[in-house]
Amino acid sequence: MAHVSVPMYWRTIPQRYKMIGQKCKKCGAVNFPPKGVCKYCQTSSEFEEVQLSGRGKVHTFVLISAGGAPPEFAEQEKAGGQYPVAIVQLEEGPKMIGQIADVDPKEVKIDMPVKAELRKIYTEEEVIRYGFKFVPG
Amino acid sequence: MAIGISGYSAYIPRFRIKKEDYAKAWGLFSAAGVAEKSVMGFDEDVLTAAAKVTKRALESVPTAPEKVTRFAFASTSPPYVEKLLSGTVLYSVGIPNTAFCSDHTTSTRAGTEAMIVGFEHVMSNPSGRAVVAAADAPIASMWDSIEHALGAGAAAFVLSGDNLIAELEGHASYASEYFGERFRPREAPYLHDLNVKKFAEGSLLTNTTRAGSALLKKLNRKPEEYQHVVIQQPDARVPATVAARLNFTDAQLASSLVSKSLGDLGAASVPVALASALDTAKVGDKIMVISYGSGAGSDAMSFKVVSDRKTQVRVQTEMDRKEYIDYVKYLKLKGAIV
Numbered sequence: 289m290a291h292v293s294v295p296m297y298w299r300t301i302p303q304r305y306k307m308i309g310q311k312c313k314k315c316g317a318v319n320f321p322p323k324g325v326c327k328y329c330q331t332s333s334e335f336e337e338v339q340l341s342g343r344g345k346v347h348t349f350v351l352i353s354a355g356g357a358p359p360e361f362a363e364q365e366k367a368g369g370q371y372p373v374a375i376v377q378l379e380e381g382p383k384m385i386g387q388i389a390d391v392d393p394k395e396v397k398i399d400m401p402v403k404a405e406l407r408k409i410y411t412e413e414e415v416i417r418y419g420f421k422f423v424p425g
Numbered sequence: 426m427a428i429g430i431s432g433y434s435a436y437i438p439r440f441r442i443k444k445e446d447y448a449k450a451w452g453l454f455s456a457a458g459v460a461e462k463s464v465m466g467f468d469e470d471v472l473t474a475a476a477k478v479t480k481r482a483l484e485s486v487p488t489a490p491e492k493v494t495r496f497a498f499a500s501t502s503p504p505y506v507e508k509l510l511s512g513t514v515l516y517s518v519g520i521p522n523t524a525f526c527s528d529h530t531t532s533t534r535a536g537t538e539a540m541i542v543g544f545e546h547v548m549s550n551p552s553g554r555a556v557v558a559a560a561d562a563p564i565a566s567m568w569d570s571i572e573h574a575l576g577a578g579a580a581a582f583v584l585s586g587d588n589l590i591a592e593l594e595g596h597a598s599y600a601s602e603y604f605g606e607r608f609r610p611r612e613a614p615y616l617h618d619l620n621v622k623k624f625a626e627g628s629l630l631t632n633t634t635r636a637g638s639a640l641l642k643k644l645n646r647k648p649e650e651y652q653h654v655v656i657q658q659p660d661a662r663v664p665a666t667v668a669a670r671l672n673f674t675d676a677q678l679a680s681s682l683v684s685k686s687l688g689d690l691g692a693a694s695v696p697v698a699l700a701s702a703l704d705t706a707k708v709g710d711k712i713m714v715i716s717y718g719s720g721a722g723s724d725a726m727s728f729k730v731v732s733d734r735k736t737q738v739r740v741q742t743e744m745d746r747k748e749y750i751d752y753v754k755y756l757k758l759k760g761a762i763v
Binding site: 301305306339363364366367368387389390392405406407408409416418421 | 439466467468469470472473476477480504513516517519748757758760
């Protein structure tokens with residue numbers, strides 16, 4: 289399992305629990321997840337925090353089946369079966385990777401509208417790591 | 426000043442298991458009147474469910490999360506025995522860090538316990554906004570018949586002094602010392618129950634009828650003046666027993682009897698059932714609410730419906746959205762196969 293220490297995870301909870309993004313003060317583009325230098329103009333490191341809506345649509349997706357899941361998600365796959373992982377185009381612009389939850393994997397479609405909500409991602413060091421997944425809607 | 430409920434919402438996880446699947450596995454199904462029950466997904470727990478209903482309840486008013494001054498969380502099945510639970514929900518929803526929050530976890534009465542502390546906050550802070558979220562998915566050993574009824578669900582309420590859907594007319598409680606029914610010793614991962622049926626029923630009837638009749642007396646009301654009565658639902662038969670004892674009828678129970686298709690929702694039982702009653706209630710309707718938690722205690726609350734405004738996601742819609750699973754998948758999702 290890719291080890292993510294508790295302090296390292298904690299530093300990312302604004303993005304994982306609340307989808308706080310960064311708006312570049314120079315070009316105005318929204319970066320998510322946060323970057324050191326704006327991914328779009330590649331010149332500015334001045335940002336203001338913005339609350340993303342969590343809404344977007346499926347840009348593309350893949351279904352993870354037995355044997356395909358990384359170790360931290362292997363138990364999820366064994367208990368719940370195949371699960372979809374998508375690149376979601378957020379309505380503010382950025383593209384984001386996330387699981388699609390609360391859906392029959394066969395019903396996931398490109399361009400399907402989704403919204404982010406809090407879910408358990410995995411557990412490490414007996415600490416439940418919460419974060420967003422996307423659900424239809 | 427009138428205070429009450431200004432927004433509400435429920436969430437039911439989409440998995441269901443039917444009583445027939447239990448009967449196939451164990452030869453019987455011991456939850457009276459329950460036809461099927463709800464089950465949480467692998468990546469859900471009571472905190473993710475509470476975050477979802479809290480957001481929905483705030484949107485139903487709508488109230489911005491920044492306006493919330495009090496947050497109360499209730500569940501008998503929290504993922505941690507020690508660690509602040511409400512903080513996870515407060516933070517993810519965007520309720521200010523300075524809002525006073527509390528966790529209510531030790532009995533199935535916790536849902537109404539949290540509602541009453543929420544109302545007390547609004548009573549003493551007329552411009553305040555309290556949010557109460559009850560989410561539960563109680564866990565017992567698969568070998569224990571008490572496990573059969575246990576379902577999963579959540580409901581949240583926004584409590585305030587304005588923009589009311591239902592006004593709180595009053596509340597009353599009764600607490601006493603009983604034991605042996607539904608308890609979890611410190612070291613035990615699962616619920617215990619000594620299965621002394623008559624004794625447990627005595628506790629349930631004593632506590633609920635005393636809280637209920639105290640409130641009727643306080644408000645000078647008769648049972649027939651209520652259109653809806655919401656009673657704790659450890660199965661689908663208990664509410665009728667309590668209702669009959671207090672001279673309420675099955676017709677008054679109909680709008681809130683969610684346990685037939687969701688099972689025992691623990692601390693979220695009365696909150697989800699109340700959301701269901703609010704979904705169908707008309708202006709002028711009166712709702713009596715009576716919770717119960719083993720050990721034992723009961724809270725009664727009386728509401729008068731003052732607005733036709735409803736939440737966007739009805740309990741019935743949540744109940745209709747479902748996917749059936751078999752008993753083996755149920756065991757996997759519950760973490761019963763290790």
